[in-house]
Amino acid sequence: MVFNSYTFIVFFAIMLILHNLPFLSWKTKKINLLIASYLFYAAWNPPFILLLWLSTIVDFFVGRALYTQENKYRKRLLLVLSLIGNLGMLCFFKYGNFFLENFVALTNAIGLDFHPAKPNIILPAGISFYTFTTLCYTIDMYKKKSEPVKYFLDFALFVTFFPHLVAGPIVRPPQLVPQFQHPHRATRLQLLQGLFLLSLGLFLKVVVADTLMAGSSNAVFASTKPLPALDAWMGVLAFSGQIFSDFAGYSTCAIGVAMCLGFILPENFRYPYAAIGFTDFWRRWHITLSSWLRDYLYIPLGGNRKSVFRTYFNLMMTMLLGGLWHGASWTFVVWGALHGIYLCMEKWFKHIFGQGQKAIGKPVLQHASLQPAFTNSKGFQNILLALGTFFLINVTWVFFRARDFSTAWHLLVSMFGQSKMTTPLLTNIDVIKVSVVITLIFICHWLMRNSSVLEVAKKVSWFALACFWAFLVISIIICQKSGDSFIYFQF
Amino acid sequence: MQANHFYKALCAAAIMILAFVVFWEYYWRNRGFTIGYNDDKVIWAANRKKIYAPETTVFIGDSRVKFDIDIATWKSLTGENAVQLAMVGTPARPVLRDLANDVNFRGNIILGGAELAFYSLDTLQRETSARDGLEYYYKETPAQSLNASLDFFLESKLVFLEEGKFGLNSLLNSVPIANRPGVFTRTLPPRQFSNSDFFRQTSETPRLLNDSSLQREVINYWTASASRAKIKPITGDTLQVFFKQYKNSIDKIKARGGKIAFIRPPSTGAVLERENRFYPRDQYWDRLISYTGTTGFYYTDHPEIAHLTCPEQSHLTPDDAIIFTKALIHYLRENGWTFPRSNESDADRNIKQ
Numbered sequence: 130m131v132f133n134s135y136t137f138i139v140f141f142a143i144m145l146i147l148h149n150l151p152f153l154s155w156k157t158k159k160i161n162l163l164i165a166s167y168l169f170y171a172a173w174n175p176p177f178i179l180l181l182w183l184s185t186i187v188d189f190f191v192g193r194a195l196y197t198q199e200n201k202y203r204k205r206l207l208l209v210l211s212l213i214g215n216l217g218m219l220c221f222f223k224y225g226n227f228f229l230e231n232f233v234a235l236t237n238a239i240g241l242d243f244h245p246a247k248p249n250i251i252l253p254a255g256i257s258f259y260t261f262t263t264l265c266y267t268i269d270m271y272k273k274k275s276e277p278v279k280y281f282l283d284f285a286l287f288v289t290f291f292p293h294l295v296a297g298p299i300v301r302p303p304q305l306v307p308q309f310q311h312p313h314r315a316t317r318l319q320l321l322q323g324l325f326l327l328s329l330g331l332f333l334k335v336v337v338a339d340t341l342m343a344g345s346s347n348a349v350f351a352s353t354k355p356l357p358a359l360d361a362w363m364g365v366l367a368f369s370g371q372i373f374s375d376f377a378g379y380s381t382c383a384i385g386v387a388m389c390l391g392f393i394l395p396e397n398f399r400y401p402y403a404a405i406g407f408t409d410f411w412r413r414w415h416i417t418l419s420s421w422l423r424d425y426l427y428i429p430l431g432g433n434r435k436s437v438f439r440t441y442f443n444l445m446m447t448m449l450l451g452g453l454w455h456g457a458s459w460t461f462v463v464w465g466a467l468h469g470i471y472l473c474m475e476k477w478f479k480h481i482f483g484q485g486q487k488a489i490g491k492p493v494l495q496h497a498s499l500q501p502a503f504t505n506s507k508g509f510q511n512i513l514l515a516l517g518t519f520f521l522i523n524v525t526w527v528f529f530r531a532r533d534f535s536t537a538w539h540l541l542v543s544m545f546g547q548s549k550m551t552t553p554l555l556t557n558i559d560v561i562k563v564s565v566v567i568t569l570i571f572i573c574h575w576l577m578r579n580s581s582v583l584e585v586a587k588k589v590s591w592f593a594l595a596c597f598w599a600f601l602v603i604s605i606i607i608c609q610k611s612g613d614s615f616i617y618f619q620f
Numbered sequence: 621m622q623a624n625h626f627y628k629a630l631c632a633a634a635i636m637i638l639a640f641v642v643f644w645e646y647y648w649r650n651r652g653f654t655i656g657y658n659d660d661k662v663i664w665a666a667n668r669k670k671i672y673a674p675e676t677t678v679f680i681g682d683s684r685v686k687f688d689i690d691i692a693t694w695k696s697l698t699g700e701n702a703v704q705l706a707m708v709g710t711p712a713r714p715v716l717r718d719l720a721n722d723v724n725f726r727g728n729i730i731l732g733g734a735e736l737a738f739y740s741l742d743t744l745q746r747e748t749s750a751r752d753g754l755e756y757y758y759k760e761t762p763a764q765s766l767n768a769s770l771d772f773f774l775e776s777k778l779v780f781l782e783e784g785k786f787g788l789n790s791l792l793n794s795v796p797i798a799n800r801p802g803v804f805t806r807t808l809p810p811r812q813f814s815n816s817d818f819f820r821q822t823s824e825t826p827r828l829l830n831d832s833s834l835q836r837e838v839i840n841y842w843t844a845s846a847s848r849a850k851i852k853p854i855t856g857d858t859l860q861v862f863f864k865q866y867k868n869s870i871d872k873i874k875a876r877g878g879k880i881a882f883i884r885p886p887s888t889g890a891v892l893e894r895e896n897r898f899y900p901r902d903q904y905w906d907r908l909i910s911y912t913g914t915t916g917f918y919y920t921d922h923p924e925i926a927h928l929t930c931p932e933q934s935h936l937t938p939d940d941a942i943i944f945t946k947a948l949i950h951y952l953r954e955n956g957w958t959f960p961r962s963n964e965s966d967a968d969r970n971i972k973q
Contacts, residue, residue, distance in 0.1 A: 130763040135770035172763035321626035340788050553800045558792055591625050595632035602637050606644075607791075609783040 130172040132327070132382040133335050140169065141386065148314070148390050155312040159282055162290065162390075169291035170254070177253035180218060181289060187214050188263040189284045195270040196277045204271065211267040219260045222252055227457035255295030257454055261421055263288055266302050268425055275303050283309045290392070292383040296376070298397040299417040308392050315391035322583055325598060326385030329582065332601040333378030340608040341566050342371035345559045350530050350540070355548035360555050361540055365523050367563045368530045370570055373402065376415070396581075402522075403574035405514045407471040410522065418454075422447050441476070445469040455529070460537060464528040471521060515575065641778075648779045648786060652827050656815040657775050658783045659708065659822070661749070662768045665757040667703055667820055671725055675960050676701040678719065681712040681883075682733035686822040687814070687935035688885040689730065693945040699961030704820040706733070707749045711740050713865060714750035720869035726876055728957070730948070732883035732917075734891075734934065735899035736846065739854055739862065772818060785811040804848065809841045810834060813932070823938040829931060838932035842891055853898045863911045870912050879957055881915040882908065885944060886925065891933040915955050922947055 130137050147153070147161045171178045191211045198204045220228070229245065236243040266287075269275050278284040287306050293299070315323065349356065349364020356364075380397035387394045397417050404410035411419045427447040433440040445466070452465020524541070531537035542548050555563075577585065586594055657663055671678050677700050679685050685706035694702045705715055712731040719725050732738065740747075760768075771781075780786045790808070799805055812834055816822045828834050854862060870880050884905060887895060899905075901918070909916035920926050925947045928940045936944055953959070 134763065134767040135774070136763050136767040139770070172766070173761050175762065316623070318623040318626065321623060321630055324630065325626065336788070344789065553803045556793075556799050556803055556805055557797045558795060561797075562792065587622055587625065591628040592632060594625070594629035595636065598629055598633035599636035599640070602633065603640050604788070606637070606641065607786075608788045609781060609786075 130169045132379065132386070133331055133339075136172070140165070141389075145389060156282070158312075159286055159309060163282065163286050166286070166289040166291040166294060170289070170294055173254045173295075174251070180222075180253055180256070181259065184215065184218065184259065184263050185285050185288045187211065188267055188288070189278070189281055192267050192270040192284075193277045195267060196273060208267065208271045212264070215260050215264050215267075219256055222256055224453075224457045258297050258299055259288060259294060261299050261418075262293075265299075265421060265425060269302060278302060278306050290387070292387040292390075292392075293394055296379045296383070297415075297417055298380055298383065298395050299421050300394060304395055305392070313391040315389055319388050319391060322586075323385045323388030323390075325586060326381050326388065326582070328385075328598060328601045328605075330378045330380070330382030330385055331605050333374040333381065335378075336604045336608050337374035337566060337570075338371045338378060339375075341562050342367045342374065345555055345563050346371050346530070348554055348559075350532070350536065352554055353539075354554075355539070355551045356543040357548070357551045357553055358544060358546040359560070360551075360553055361543035361548075363555055363560055363563045365527055365530075365540070365544065366567045368526050369402075369519075369523050370563070370567050372526065372529070373398075373570065399581075400574035400578045402519050402571055403515050403578040404518050404522075405511055406475055406518055407468060407521075408475060410518060411468075411472075418451070422451050426450060437480075441473045444472050444476070448472065460528045460531055460534060463534075463537075464525050467525045467528065471525075512575065516571075519571065644780050645778055652812065652825075653779050653785070654815060654825075655776060655779055656782045656785070657772065657818055657820075658781075659816040659820060660784070661753040661756040662764075662771070663818070663820060664705065664707065664753040665760055666768055666772070668705060668753070668757045670701065670703045671705075671719070671727060673701045674726075675699070676703060676727035678703045678725075678727055678729050679706055680715045680719070680729060680731045681706045682710055682737040683708040683822065684733045684885045684887075684935060685731070685883070686816070686820060687824065688941050688944050689883075689948070690938070690941040690945040691819050691821045693942045694949065697946065697949050697961065698959035700959055701727075706820075707753065709737050710747060710749045711737050713869075714747050714754065716866070716869045718754055720872040723876070725873075726878060728879040728881075729873060730881050730883055732885065734887065735853075735895045735904065736851060739859075739899060739904060741854060741858070741862070776818070784808070810837050813838050814935075823941070824931065824935060829937055835932045838934075839889070839891075842932070842934055846891075846894055851894075851898050853904075855903075859904075859907075863908060866908065867912045870914060879915075880912075881917055881948075881952060881955075881957075882912075883948065884916070884918040886919045886928045886930060886936060887934050888929045889933040891930075915952070915957075917948055917951055919944070922951065 130140060144162070144165050147165075148158055150158075153161075167178055167181075170181060188211060191207055191214075195204060195207050195211070198207060226247070229247075233243055233245065266278075266284075270277055278287065283306055286309050287300070287302060288294075290300075290305065345367035346364055349360060350368065352360075352364075377398040384394045384396070395417055397415060399413040399416065401410055401414035404413050427443055430443040430446060431439055432443060435443075448465040448469030449462055450465070452461045452463070452468070455461045455464070524544075527537050527540050527544070531540060539548075543551070589597075670676070677694070677698070679689050679691075679702070683706070686704060686708070689704070691702045691704055694700065706712075707715070712733060716729065716731060719729060756764075775781045784790060790811070793808070794811075812825055812827045812831075814822050814828070815825055828838070873880060882905075886892075905916065905918060919928070925944055928936055928944065930936055949959075
């Protein structure tokens with residue numbers, strides 16, 4: 130089920146009523162939430178709910194055993210079991226085809242005639258998200274970072290809670306489990322703010338991503354002809370707006386829906402296109418993933434505690450695997466590699482100019498930042514730096530969106546005006562749509578970069594807020610698109 | 621305090637939204653628009669599900685099939701279940717192939733359309749709608765199916781919910797802004813042109829029937845579309861392969877006891893002239909019917925419908941669609957097709973009734 134559907138509106142209305150019935154016990158309400166979460170997931174593809182159950186059951190019992198087990202070797206064995214279970218499932222469903230294709234290419238390259246039948250593996254929605262959710266629990270148990278969840282119901286709900294289940298935010302046990310332990314019901318303010326965030330999230334998804342940006346982005350990335358630089362840039366900028374609005378839209382809906390039920394989910398986006406540098410970008414883009422990668426990959430690899438070379442290596446490994454997490458294709462790996470290179474270069478500049486500061490206790494990707502030199506000063510220079518960052522991020526989106534390297538290369542050549550015999554593709558109305566929306570997104574991100582939407586909503590007059598809220602909903606009604614799935618479901 | 625701030629904003633926003641919905645619906649109704657369904661892959665898939673009922677005939681092809689066969693007349697005269705699976709601007713071939721490969725489908729098929737769409741190859745974008753529709757049908761999730769039901773309910777109540785006509789992109793794309801030279805624009809015909817119902821019966825609107833300037837606008841649209849398409853009729857071996865592909869699918873359906881008939885509905889004026897020039901009957905239609913060994917219903921062979929004209933040169937009026945459908949059923953009966961309702965009344969026979 131997707132948030133931008135009539136089905137969800139009915140589903141959510143029923144959930145709100147059930148969750149607020151005064152005569153139901155807290156346990157009954159939690160059972161309702163759990164059943165609803167399974168329904169939410171099964172409405173996509175019912176058989177895959179078995180994977181969710183398997184993952185939940187295994188990790189609940191293995192997690193508890195990991196916490197209580199004193200024998201070092203048994204403990205390691207249990208951790209390996211959990212990793213094999215979680216990552217094995219992810220590898221099979223998400224990377225099975227990718228591994229096979231590369232293995233075949235390798236064997237053919239060395240002269241072996243190996244052509245196996247292509248397996249028809251369907252990717253379960255959100256598998257990368259719930260795998261990371263359960264994985265962090267077992268790793269935390271192994272390291273005794275937090276207490277094991279006492280009740281299976283709480284653990285199952287933590288894994289399955291429908292707002293975050295298929296596309297995040299990726300939650301950690303301490304962020305959500307305690308909220309299930311005691312009766313939770315939204316305050317009047319939470320309910321209203323939740324509805325406002327849900328409206329905003331749907332606006333980003335339905336109006337900006339699906340209606341205004343998707344057409345131009347799809348047309349440009351599907352084109353096989355050489356394009357003028359204007360069309361190529363418009364297509365890439367459109368994707369830039371689409372991917373942000375799609376994913377931030379989902380996260381905003383998820384946070385809003387959870388808030389309406391009285392639960393708080395972590396923030397996942399903080400106006401990323403106003404980032405000054407790439408460290409800053411990763412503090413603002415998919416925050417729960419970047420902090421997950423920091424805590425469960427970068428730091429265990431050694432972080433910046435070892436040699437300079439090792440720090441760069443750790444940074445690159447983190448970003449390469451982060452890229453691969455997004456999709457089973459070398460184009461995603463290159464996307465991650467570009468971000469890794471950007472971050473390493475930032476760190477190198479920082480080292481050269483000696484303007485660094487100790488980054489202990491800060492998010493992983495902040496370590497390699499130019500940011501301290503500029504964040505304290507405001508004005509034109511910072512805007513230029515933000516625009517430069519945005520420019521380079523757009524270059525990375527080419528690899529993220531292109532179906533193969535040939536398409537990516539063809540588009541990059543067009544973007545830098547090197548294509549010959551070009552044919553314009555986008556209509557002028559498309560060019561206007563992309564230009565206006567991207568400019569507004571950038572301005573909005575810049576103005577809001579140190580604030581939050583709820584803070585601003587509190588500050589403005591109630592009538593201004595009403596007008597904005599009405600604008601969001603009316604735009605959704607005019608667009609009418611419902612039921613298109615979110616891009617990040619495939620991850 | 622803060623809750624009051626949000627509460628007042630929500631109440632005011634709700635009033636504004638409600639006022640807008642009432643205004644928006646009134647505005648479109650006041651301009652002569654009536655309830656219609658967005659003719660997309662979702663409603664196509666909903667109709668595709670109905671083909672397994674016993675005694676079913678499926679119509680496939682392009683918009684001419686959608687306009688010119690009257691489903692209500694077909695159902696009433698034959699007593700059969702009738703399913704409209706034709707798609708605007710789309711050749712019949714991909715859907716025919718799908719029906720041929722679906723061993724659970726045991727019905728009959730009527731297929732046809734305008735030559736420009738009918739004789740186009742897989743590689744052209746013309747088959748995009750068919751591919752999208754089929755992919756959606758086979759991959760539709762339970763959530764999407766339920767969402768479609770709710771969507772259909774709302775579309776049956778509110779005019780402005782027809783996305784293809786009144787959605788934001790449709791409104792923006794109708795803003796007259798000139799494009800750069802060389803840009804291929806996929807424009808849509810005027811939104812007053814036609815209406816489609818839940819069974820995908822498409823009809824010209826009363827406004828079109830009574831407004832010659834609107835008819836001229838649609839004719840200009842066909843001319844511009846044909847000009848952009850740069851018609852290059854397939855010939856030689858390619859055409860032979862094309863016929864063979866049709867025959868393969870037809871043979872599979874016949875082997876399961878199904879019947880197939882090709883139809884060529886009327887067109888007039890410049891559209892007809894263009895079709896006759898690029899696709900002479902003896903080189904395309906006659907060869908197709910002969911090679912596939914199938915019943916063919918070409919409108920000029922039947923005096924009772926040969927005179928029918930199309931207001932915008934390409935599709936029949938709703939009244940003429942009834943006449944065309946009656947003539948088709950009559951012809952099929954004569955050619956050995958049997959229907960649950962076996963007797964043909966005088967009224968049925970009286971095609972010009």
